[in-house]
Amino acid sequence: MSDPKPPPSPAPRSETARQALLEELRRGAATAWELSTRLGMRERDVAPHLEHLARSLRARGERLSVAPARCLRCGYAFDERRSLAKPSRCPACRGERIEAPRFRIDAGEG
Secondary structure: OOOOOOOOOOOOOOOOHHHHHHHHHHHOOEEHHHHHHHHOOOHHHHHHHHHHHHHHHHHHOOEEEEEOOEEOOOOOEOOOOOOOOOOOOOOOOOOOOEEOOEEEEEOOOO
């Protein structure tokens, strides 16, 4: 009998998760779920990386723009929300069908 084959290891990354997020956002707007799917990371891990990326972008004269989440039931927009994660419930109608926020990178002015 031969020894069992070891499980395949993940492909090595040549860039960090934040660098990969930056490159994906430079291609166009995306939700946290879309980013997590494209980059092979958990959706819940995307928001903390985006928060850090937002600070890094400000230092470069760019900014992370967020199209707010919106309730699909009543249309409530989460304009004042500071968290980048998708809300779980609408404060207006208590609905749980929430369109996720979309993120993109805007060039600095000047």
